[in-house]
Amino acid sequence: MRMGTRSSGMALKRIQRDQLRLGMYVHAFDGSWFDHPFWRRGFLIQRESELAAVHGSGIDTLLIDTSKGSDIPAAAGAGASRKRPAQAEAHDPRTEAATQVVNRSKEKVRELFDAARLGKAVESSAVLSVVAEVASEIEHNRRALLRVLRLKSKDEYTYLHSVAVCALMVNLAAQIGLDERTAAKLGTAGLLHDVGKVKIPDEVLNKPGRLTDEEYALAKTHSIEGYRLLVQVEGIPPVALDVCQHHHEKMDGTGYPHGLNGEEISLAARMGAICDVYDALTSNRPYKNAWTPLEAITRMRQWQGHFDPQLLFAFMLSVGLLPVGTVVELRRERLGIVIEGGRRATRPKVLAFYSTRRRRFTRTELTVAGDGRFGDAILAEVDPAKWGIAQERIDHFVRLGVPWV
Numbered sequence: 001m002r003m004g005t006r007s008s009g010m011a012l013k014r015i016q017r018d019q020l021r022l023g024m025y026v027h028a029f030d031g032s033w034f035d036h037p038f039w040r041r042g043f044l045i046q047r048e049s050e051l052a053a054v055h056g057s058g059i060d061t062l063l064i065d066t067s068k069g070s071d072i073p074a075a076a077g078a079g080a081s082r083k084r085p086a087q088a089e090a091h092d093p094r095t096e097a098a099t100q101v102v103n104r105s106k107e108k109v110r111e112l113f114d115a116a117r118l119g120k121a122v123e124s125s126a127v128l129s130v131v132a133e134v135a136s137e138i139e140h141n142r143r144a145l146l147r148v149l150r151l152k153s154k155d156e157y158t159y160l161h162s163v164a165v166c167a168l169m170v171n172l173a174a175q176i177g178l179d180e181r182t183a184a185k186l187g188t189a190g191l192l193h194d195v196g197k198v199k200i201p202d203e204v205l206n207k208p209g210r211l212t213d214e215e216y217a218l219a220k221t222h223s224i225e226g227y228r229l230l231v232q233v234e235g236i237p238p239v240a241l242d243v244c245q246h247h248h249e250k251m252d253g254t255g256y257p258h259g260l261n262g263e264e265i266s267l268a269a270r271m272g273a274i275c276d277v278y279d280a281l282t283s284n285r286p287y288k289n290a291w292t293p294l295e296a297i298t299r300m301r302q303w304q305g306h307f308d309p310q311l312l313f314a315f316m317l318s319v320g321l322l323p324v325g326t327v328v329e330l331r332r333e334r335l336g337i338v339i340e341g342g343r344r345a346t347r348p349k350v351l352a353f354y355s356t357r358r359r360r361f362t363r364t365e366l367t368v369a370g371d372g373r374f375g376d377a378i379l380a381e382v383d384p385a386k387w388g389i390a391q392e393r394i395d396h397f398v399r400l401g402v403p404w405v
C-alpha cells in the first residue's frame with residue numbers, strides 16, 4: 001500500500017525536479033496546487049517546452065514511471081528524496097528565506113527538546129520566539145515555508161516535524177478566521193505537541209517495522225508525558241497543554257489517551273490531529289517514504305471517524321490542495337467541481353455547474369478558487385447526492401476537464 005514505490009505494472013521512482021529529462025514518463029507531481037505548472041497526470045516528456053516548464057516550476061520532487069519511459073542514471077537515484085532544506089533551491093530568495101527560518105527554528109527546538117530530555121524546564125520565551133518567527137513567515141512567505149518544511153531527512157524529523165506542525169496550525173488558524181493571538185497560541189501548541197517524546201526511548205520511536213504491544217503502550221504515553229512536562233512551565237498557554245495531551249484523540253472515540261468523542265475534543269486538539277498526521281504522512285520516516293500531499297489528503301479523507309471532516313476540508317483549503325473531483329459550494333449559491341487546472345495554474349480551478357437557488361444545472365463556468373478576495377470563495381465541501389446529483393455526472397465533468405483547453 002505504500003505509494004511512491006511500486007504498484008501493479010508500474011515502476012515508480014521519486015526524483016528531483018532537475019533530474020527530469022526528455023523521454024521520462026511523469027506519473028505525478030509532489031507538492032501543492034501552488035507550485036504546479038500543469039496538472040495532467042501521467043504523460044511522457046516529449047518537448048523541451050514541457051521539460052522547461054517543470055524545471056522552472058516550484059515543484060521539488062516528482063514521480064516517474066520507469067516502465068513507461070526512461071530512467072535516471074543508476075547512481076543518481078539514491079537519496080534523491082532526502083535533500084536537506086539547506087541545500088534546496090538556495091538560488092530562490094523566497095526559498096532561501098524560508099530555509100533560514102526553518103534551520104533557525106529547528107536548532108531552537110533541538111535545544112528545547114534536549115533541555116527537556118535532561119529534565120530542565122522548557123523555556124517559554126524561546127518557544128514564543130520560534131512561534132513568532134514561523135507565524136510571520138506564514139504570513140509573508142507561506143508557500144515557500146510549507147514547501148521547505150516538507151523536506152526532512154530521517155534524522156531531523158522530530159525537530160522539523162514540530163516546526164512544521166507549528167506552521168500548519170498557524171496557517172489553519174488563519175484559514176478558519178481566528179485572530180493572530182489565538183493563532184500564535186495554536187502555533188505554540190503545534191511546536192510542543194510531541195515534547196513528551198523525549199521520555200520515550202529512541203529505539204521505540206524510530207523502530208522500523210511494527211511495535212510490540214508493550215512498545216506501542218509506551219509510545220502512547222508521550223501525550224501524557226508532554227502534558228506533565230509543560231504543566232510545570234509558566235507562560236505556556238493552556239491550549240498547548242490541551243493539544244499536547246489530546247492530539248491523538250479521534251472523532252469516533254477510539255483515540256488515546258482518554259478516548260474522547262467528537263465535540264469532547266477541543267477545536268485546538270482536532271486541528272492538532274490533522275496537522276500532525278498530515279505532516280507525518282508527507283515526511284520520510286524510517287519505515288516509509290513520504291507520501292505526496294495529495295496522497296496524504298486522499299487517505300486522510302478515507303479514514304472515517306478519525307478527523308473532523310469540516311476541519312479537514314478547511315485544512316485542505318489552507319494548504320491549497322483540493323483533489324480533482326471534489327464538489328464544493330461556492331459563494332453566490334452555486335456548486336462547482338474541482339477539475340484539472342490548465343498550464344500555469346496557481347490555484348485550484350473549479351467548474352461551476354449548478355445553481356443551489358434554482359436547484360438546477362446551469363451553463364458551466366470556469367472559476368478560480370480563492371479566498372474571496374482573489375477568485376471565487378469556496379464555502380464548504382458538498383455531498384452531490386444531497387442535491388440529487390449522480391456521481392456519473394461528476395465523473396463526466398472531471399473527464400471533460402478545463403473547457404478552454
Ligand SMILES: [Fe+2]
Pocket residue numbers: 193194222247248276
Ligand atoms: Fe504525537
